[in-house]
Amino acid sequence: xxxVVKPPGPIRRSAxxxxxxxxxxxxxxxxxxxxxxxxSTGGVFVNSHHSPPxxxxxxxxxxxxxxxxxxxxxxxxxxxxxxxGVDDPGMGIEFIEPDAATKQLVGxxxxxxxxxxxxxxx
Numbered sequence: 001x002x003x004v005v006k007p008p009g010p011i012r013r014s015a016x017x018x019x020x021x022x023x024x025x026x027x028x029x030x031x032x033x034x035x036x037x038x039x040s041t042g043g044v045f046v047n048s049h050h051s052p053p054x055x056x057x058x059x060x061x062x063x064x065x066x067x068x069x070x071x072x073x074x075x076x077x078x079x080x081x082x083x084x085g086v087d088d089p090g091m092g093i094e095f096i097e098p099d100a101a102t103k104q105l106v107g108x109x110x111x112x113x114x115x116x117x118x119x120x121x122x
Contacts, residue, residue: 024061025074025093027052034090036062041107043074043094051079051091060093064109072098 023036023046030052038045044062052058054076062070078092098106 022063026059041103045092047090049082
């Protein structure tokens, strides 16, 4: 199930949407794939049982509905390890200097998904 999350104060710098998108993540030493469950123009949270350490630079492929993959550079800014009581293990990735066209595409997709979810029957 998807739902819209509005930024709670100054921590969030851009609108985001809780909606599953397929994401591939590659660091210097490993590759992961998982569902991105929280997407914004500034980054994505990727559900994964394995995550690189905070600060690791990564390459990110995001599969947006109806579009080809978006290729972005990023940095792991948060890790939620697997364990008892953890529903969503994974990593928060901040996009690093996305080009204008990619940032615009991601922003348009976040807006479209937000509008679609707002119209969805509950």
